[in-house]
Every structure is written in structure tokens, then in C-alpha cells.
Amino acid sequence: MTEIVKFLLVDDLEENLLALEALLASDGLELHKAGSGEEALELMLRNEYALALLDVQMPGMGGFELAEIMRANARSRHIPIIFVTAGSGDSARRFHGYEAGAVDFIQKPIEADILRSKSKVFLDLFVQRQKIISQRDKLANAASALQAADKQKNQFLAVLAHELRNPLAVLSSGLSLMETPIDGVDKDAVRTSMRQNLRHMTRLVDDLLDINRIERGQILLRKERILLGDILPSALEIAMPAIESAGHTLVVNSLNDPMLLEVDPTRFIQIVGNIVSNAARYTPAGGRIEVSVSHSKDRAVITVSDSGVGIPDAQQSIIFDMFGQSDNARGVSGGGLGIGLALVKQLVELHDGDIRLVRSAPGEGSTFEVRLPLAA
Incomplete structure (x- = not known):
């Protein structure tokens, strides 16, 4: 049981409350005490109770009157009520109690075993009810996810x-x-x-x-130790048809320092080629695409910037999701199925790297950054 279950004890005599508390105390059970009907109603506004034990004879608002108010309120009408009474147990009195909403009566002096036994029934029922509600919510969420899928x-x-x-x-x-x-x-x-x-x-x-x-876990990386400067041209070559057909300018900024990677060359070419090709497709004719290489601690950093249509704020959170192709404000269609960046993300993560959208705004282009571990 992960959630704390709460019982409400209502009696105008402190010694009676203490006695009930001592009899019912157990792990996972939180006991709230109220010295009057009014105090009990305030507690019910802030808490959900698995059971309420009400003293019948209290000055002011008695137990029966409190029960009737509870039954008239949507928040408290489901709380089971056990009346604790030192008075007569005649049929008329019991009928009044049941009519007010009682599920049971306990006579004073209280027999500890009977009290614990009856209370445990409602504790277990509450726990089961919470589990059912949780399962219902999970099923509703699953159904919603299936509809969306x-x-x-x-x-x-x-x-x-x-x-x-x-x-x-x-x-x-x-x-x-x-x-x-x-x-x-x-x-x-x-x-x-x-x-x-x-x-x-x-x-x-x-x-x-x-x-x-x-x-399905069926892609196996065939990693090789290779210099980033040696493999980057092959990755950019994949995107050249799209760049040339749109009349884009490609600028490559690389460091003189050699950076050794341990990657699957085919998949590395696929990663960079897809990002640059994506930039070319979403950039109006005659645009500019810039690829920069740097390093940060033990990571090689490849940054791809474009002067394209950009991505609206509301859609930036889905661009790495499957079929999360972004609409754009200037009508430049990138084509494709919207799976390119999702595929790139998974390939990067297979290499223990990460990819992120550094910045993007409609009409101002986008900048993506891929970080891959340097070879030891």
C-alpha cells in the first residue's frame, strides 16, 4: 500500500478520541481527530477519508445530524460511517442511524477486536477502490494514446x-x-x-x-576509429544534390585539431547527411547552410545552421518524434515522411551521443547540434 489511508474520528471528549486512536493506530493509517461536527466538516473539505467514526451524542451538532450533512455533500457522501454510541441500541434508534447514512454501529464500551476488524474491512475496501481508480485512469490514458496513435x-x-x-x-x-x-x-x-x-x-x-x-533492436553498429575530418566530406556529399538544386551556399568550418571518433561510418554519414539534407529542404532557394565542427571536453560537436523557414515554438517539442514533421509559416515543404530527425536521434543515441535543437524561429532558420563521444 503506497498511499496513506485516513480515518476521521469525531467525539467531543478528548479521552474518547485518544482511546480510539490507540486502538486503531497502525502503519499506513493516518488518524484525524475532530472534537465537534463543525471541526469534522472542515477536515472533510481538505482530506479524503476511508472511514468516519462518529460519536452519536455530542453537544451542538450530533452524530446523526453530521451524517445527514455528509450525505448531502458530494465530496463526503461516499465516506462510510460507523456510529459510536453509549446509548440504547433499540431498533428505532438504529433505524434513525441507518437512515442518516450509517453502515454500522459500535456500542461503548468498545471491544477492541470488533473495532479493529470492522475498521480493517473499510481500510481494505478503500485501498481496492483506489487501485480500481488508478487502473481506470491508466486504461483511459492507454485508450487515449491508442486513439492518438x-x-x-x-x-x-x-x-x-x-x-x-x-x-x-x-x-x-x-x-x-x-x-x-x-x-x-x-x-x-x-x-x-x-x-x-x-x-x-x-x-x-x-x-x-x-x-x-x-x-526491434536489430541494428548492429560496425564501429571504426576514424578521424572526423576524413569522414565529414562523405557525409556532406550525400546532401549536395539537394543543396545544388536549390542554389544554396554551403559553408564548412572545421578545426585543425584532429578529432578521433569511434563510430559506424555508414551511420555517421547517415546522421550528418540527413541533418544537412533536411536543412536544404527547409531553406528557400539561394539560402545558406553552415556546418561547424568543434569539441567540448570528451565530445565532438557538429553544428548545422541554416537560413531556412524555422520551426514554430509550438512544434519544436515534436520534431524528434516519429512522423513529427514540422509545418512552416512560409510554405516551403520539406517533403518526406517526417521520420528523418527521429531516425537521426535514435542513431545518435546508439552511439552514446545526443542531438538537440539549439535555436529556431520562423523566418530565421534553425541550428541543430550533435555531440558524439571522442574515441578514448
């Missing part, structure tokens, strides 16, 4: 269909042009377009397969 899945499938249909249409049209003898058709341009769209489709499928492998 289902909605996200449907959105993803719609985007996937769109992303695959466009390249397929280009490939189909390109094949028709290649097979039909039409004058004036630039077949080299057609082939170039077909290759570009084929690469796009291949990238989509590869990203999906990589995400699936990572989630």
Missing part, C-alpha cells in the same frame, strides 16, 4: 501514399517518354528526373526499414 498512423499512411505516388508518376511518365519516339524530348533530362525520384523512393524505404530495425 491510430490518428497518427492514418496521417502517416496518407503522407506515405502521397510521397510514393508522386515519384511513381514521374517514373511512369518517364518510361512512356523513353519508349515513345517524340521529337524534342530531352531524354537525358528525363533520365535525371527518374533517377532523382528513384533515389527519393529508396530513401523513404530505407528510412522506414532503419526505424523498424532500431525499434
